Amino acid sequence: MANVTADITKDLAPNGTLRASINLGNPVLAQGTPAAPTGITVDIAREIGARLDVPVEFLCFDAARKSFEAMTTGRADICFLAVEPAREAEVAFTAPYVVIEGVFAVPRDSALTTVADVDSAGVRIGVKRGSAYDLYLTRTLLHASVVRGDEGVDEFRAQGLEVAAGIRQPLAEYVVAHHEVRLIEGRFMQIQQALGTTTTRRPETVRFLRDLVEELKADGFVADSLRRADQSDTLVAPPAPSAEADSLNSVTR
Numbered sequence: 001m002a003n004v005t006a007d008i009t010k011d012l013a014p015n016g017t018l019r020a021s022i023n024l025g026n027p028v029l030a031q032g033t034p035a036a037p038t039g040i041t042v043d044i045a046r047e048i049g050a051r052l053d054v055p056v057e058f059l060c061f062d063a064a065r066k067s068f069e070a071m072t073t074g075r076a077d078i079c080f081l082a083v084e085p086a087r088e089a090e091v092a093f094t095a096p097y098v099v100i101e102g103v104f105a106v107p108r109d110s111a112l113t114t115v116a117d118v119d120s121a122g123v124r125i126g127v128k129r130g131s132a133y134d135l136y137l138t139r140t141l142l143h144a145s146v147v148r149g150d151e152g153v154d155e156f157r158a159q160g161l162e163v164a165a166g167i168r169q170p171l172a173e174y175v176v177a178h179h180e181v182r183l184i185e186g187r188f189m190q191i192q193q194a195l196g197t198t199t200t201r202r203p204e205t206v207r208f209l210r211d212l213v214e215e216l217k218a219d220g221f222v223a224d225s226l227r228r229a230d231q232s233d234t235l236v237a238p239p240a241p242s243a244e245a246d247s248l249n250s251v252t253r
Contacts, residue, residue: 020078102136112163115187
């Protein structure tokens with residue numbers, strides 16, 4: 001079991017309450033309302049609070065970029081975000097607890113049929129501003145361009161874009177409801193959803209969070225939480241490789 005000390009509690013919840021930044025904009029990870037959030041991220045935050053023996057305060061947002069900002073501006077003590085290089089300078093991440101897929105949707109009569117086809121000159125991709133897939137596509141696309149909005153699929157529709165990018169589950173639901181749109185088979189990225197805190201935390205605090213995530217994956221906590229939220233337990237991330245675990249445990253951020 002991940003060990004808690006008084007120093008870890010003081011470091012992670014200096015005000016006596018654990019403030020957790022929750023992204024309600026990702027329906028795989030969180031559901032409900034700001035007043036009554038539910039889902040895997042909420043369950044993990046509550047478990048951390050229980051281990052620290054402190055109450056938990058939820059700060060709920062409708063987009064990952066806002067959740068990230070709450071973390072980096074000192075309004076939150078922990079966050080639940082996809083691991084991305086653009087975030088790692090300010091957030092110390094655990095290994096992922098859930099892995100989800102980024103996929104593309106296109107008009108049904110589109111000539112684009114594969115993930116590789118999308119990165120072509122003249123192709124515009126609607127994305128949710130500041131999302132993991134926005135950050136990923138921004139740094140990896142060679143020819144296609146990104147069009148950002150509050151919701152990528154809204155930009156896709158409003159501007160008549162060639163492609164919409166998003167998380168598989170909500171984008172698949174959109175396609176079911178809009179028969180003029182289809183998914184491109186396969187994924188363009190794996191989105192590694194992890195628990196994070198600021199890089200200014202003590203090394204033992206970061207180790208505690210990393211050990212806890214591995215414990216919660218191994219003992220079925222994450223799988224059970226996903227099922228209660230009507231999400232597939234196949235999304236549970238694999239254990240961190242031993243080499244990665246050794247590296248994580250040696251971090252002295």
